[in-house]
Amino acid sequence: MLGSDFNDSSISLLAKIYKWRKHILIVTASAAIISIIASFLIAPQYRSTAIVFPSRSFSVSKLIIEQNNGNQEDYMELGDEDDAEKLLQILNSEEIRTKAADRYNLWSNWKIDKTDKYANHYLRLKWDEMVSFKRTDYVSIRIDVYDYFAYRAAEIANGIVDLADSVKTRMTKEVADKALAIVADEYANTIKRMNELEDSLQVLRQLGVLDYKEQVQAYSKSYAKAVEKGDNAAMKRLESKMDTLKKYGGAYQHINENLKKYRFKYPVIKGKYDEALVNSQKSLPFKFVVDRATPNEKKAKPVRWLIVTISTLSAFFLSLMFLLGIDRYKSFKKKIEEHLNSQKQQES
Numbered sequence: 001m002l003g004s005d006f007n008d009s010s011i012s013l014l015a016k017i018y019k020w021r022k023h024i025l026i027v028t029a030s031a032a033i034i035s036i037i038a039s040f041l042i043a044p045q046y047r048s049t050a051i052v053f054p055s056r057s058f059s060v061s062k063l064i065i066e067q068n069n070g071n072q073e074d075y076m077e078l079g080d081e082d083d084a085e086k087l088l089q090i091l092n093s094e095e096i097r098t099k100a101a102d103r104y105n106l107w108s109n110w111k112i113d114k115t116d117k118y119a120n121h122y123l124r125l126k127w128d129e130m131v132s133f134k135r136t137d138y139v140s141i142r143i144d145v146y147d148y149f150a151y152r153a154a155e156i157a158n159g160i161v162d163l164a165d166s167v168k169t170r171m172t173k174e175v176a177d178k179a180l181a182i183v184a185d186e187y188a189n190t191i192k193r194m195n196e197l198e199d200s201l202q203v204l205r206q207l208g209v210l211d212y213k214e215q216v217q218a219y220s221k222s223y224a225k226a227v228e229k230g231d232n233a234a235m236k237r238l239e240s241k242m243d244t245l246k247k248y249g250g251a252y253q254h255i256n257e258n259l260k261k262y263r264f265k266y267p268v269i270k271g272k273y274d275e276a277l278v279n280s281q282k283s284l285p286f287k288f289v290v291d292r293a294t295p296n297e298k299k300a301k302p303v304r305w306l307i308v309t310i311s312t313l314s315a316f317f318l319s320l321m322f323l324l325g326i327d328r329y330k331s332f333k334k335k336i337e338e339h340l341n342s343q344k345q346q347e348s
Contacts, residue, residue: 031315035308046150047300048293050143050157054083091133150295157293168286180276187273197259209252
């Protein structure tokens, strides 16, 4: 019974399509012609693709300069998913979008008025249409760029790859420069303080305090011998020297201990300064380039046959639905009129 109803409905639908064939044909043909014309009016776009792998994120000094007793990280190792997400975040940054727009004059090429107060908004919309970043299953990043010229699509894609490093370098350099300023200040203060302590010790040496502990021991032994011999001149001479040690010995001890601390600190702060200097002046690439973009002379958009096919089929089904709706409306209206006439006849 169900199969019979289905066959009846199909036959009825086919009969109506045949009945309305002229109307449907006119609408469908018109849509096909219009879509063909429209597809040729759309400016062709060419796609270029670059593929990069993220690198591991490490400071240059710790990765290359600093010794790590066999636990040194390999800066040639490909990055993981976290590194890929960081790279994606940088690629999607407004800084890259704006720099690429200025470098390749995308404002003019993409017909965006740079003086418009909504220029950045329009650039963002056009950028999302023409540029895409996608992480692949192999943790690489695929960069697809569309443009109205094949060579320019490749230039923009490769430019984005290069700009990723410049943005990352700018980000890390801000931190590295501040760290360098702090370490450089401490390094300079350490050297200055060591020189001041050395100068103070030099003054004490000129006063006769050369090495407090050794001099005390030496003078004590010499004084004891002078006492045994009854050498008053030697005793007075030694007493004068011992008085000098008593007067300046404490200062010598204090200065000498501080100098030892700064001498111990110096190689540590010097190493930190060297590391900070390297981090500030040098940088490693943020990615490994697998494939640089090359011009592709075969257009990627529009796909004219697809546009025409979809438009034609859409016009066919919309016209059919419209005609079916009109037919259903007429049928419903006819039933209402028959019902009203039947009631009038009964009343009369």
